[in-house]
Amino acid sequence: FTADVHIADRTVIESAYYPVHEMELSDWDIFYYRLFPAGDPHYIDYSQIRLNPADKILYDACRKYILPVGYQMVNLFLVDWSEENWGTLSFHDTLEFLYARNTGETLLWEDYPRDRYPSRVRMPAEIFETHVLPYFNITQEELRSHCGYDAETRSYPYRAIRGDDLTTWKNAMCEPEAMEIITNSNGTLTLRIQVYSPELKTDRLFCHDLTVRPLEGEDFQYVGNKVTYVSSFGLPPTISRFELDK
Numbered sequence: 001f002t003a004d005v006h007i008a009d010r011t012v013i014e015s016a017y018y019p020v021h022e023m024e025l026s027d028w029d030i031f032y033y034r035l036f037p038a039g040d041p042h043y044i045d046y047s048q049i050r051l052n053p054a055d056k057i058l059y060d061a062c063r064k065y066i067l068p069v070g071y072q073m074v075n076l077f078l079v080d081w082s083e084e085n086w087g088t089l090s091f092h093d094t095l096e097f098l099y100a101r102n103t104g105e106t107l108l109w110e111d112y113p114r115d116r117y118p119s120r121v122r123m124p125a126e127i128f129e130t131h132v133l134p135y136f137n138i139t140q141e142e143l144r145s146h147c148g149y150d151a152e153t154r155s156y157p158y159r160a161i162r163g164d165d166l167t168t169w170k171n172a173m174c175e176p177e178a179m180e181i182i183t184n185s186n187g188t189l190t191l192r193i194q195v196y197s198p199e200l201k202t203d204r205l206f207c208h209d210l211t212v213r214p215l216e217g218e219d220f221q222y223v224g225n226k227v228t229y230v231s232s233f234g235l236p237p238t239i240s241r242f243e244l245d246k
Contacts, residue, residue: 025051028203030196048198058178061191065212065220068101069094071174071195071236073161077208078238082224083137089225090240091132091147092158095123099131109160113153117245123158125149137213137221159241168244171236173199188213188223197233206230 022034029051038045069076074093081087096107112121125144133143143149148157180192190211197205207229213221227235 022046024201026201026203028196030198030203032198032201046198046201054177058181061181061189062176062178062193064218065191065210065222066176066178066193069097071176072171073165073169073237073241075238075240076222077176077193077210077225078227078235080226086138086146088238088240090242091136091143092156093241094135095128095132095158096160098135099127102131107160109158112158113155115157117157117159119162119245120157120159120242122150122153122155125154125156128156128158134219135222137223157242159245161241165241165244169237172197172205172233174205174236184211200233202231202233204229204231205233206235 018035020033020035021037024032026032031049031051032046033048034046066077071077074097075088075090076094079088081089096109099105099107109121109123112123114120115122128147129140129143133140136143138146150156174195174197177194177196178191179194182190182192184190188211190209192207192209194203194207195205196203206227209226209228211223211225213223215221
């Protein structure tokens, strides 16, 4: 296996050769290969090359609705919930991802007052509600009741991803693939998502149906999610980050 390093003008400035320790072509035409010995904690077990091009419409839908948030330390796509029953959905854990989608910047959580837990801060309501509320069909009052709003400080508790979380939160690499888009009679769209994991060398780690409500322009709301299949590897952790502090 040859790996080339490129600069902006696509000129190759460095090449490296690696022995392939293991390889496999899956039924879904994904070529999985391992460049480093099994069990080395510094590297993922497998990398992958997709042999067939993605459908552009399905890919663009996945890029718009799934990829800005993803599956790493956020349970938006990992638990069952709907507008009628929010279930165990953690609105808090979506904040930094939706903030980045809206602003193109990283949320600098260290700038805000500390909460009673050392790992948490008090996030001003203006920031939390500006970047979370528009993505869900939920009232301000309901969001405040659901998310621990403090009227005295006009803030919400918030816990960012911390470096040591990566050692306790065992989350395999997840790559979503939109398999189908269903147009519902109420104007919403349901995306049938199949998640594969190059790290675990599986084409079907789990599947979920995500329903969204397209709005004007590029705006939309998340309407509901339902996990429809889980492989023997299990789901990534579905807990809220707050539970790591207990």
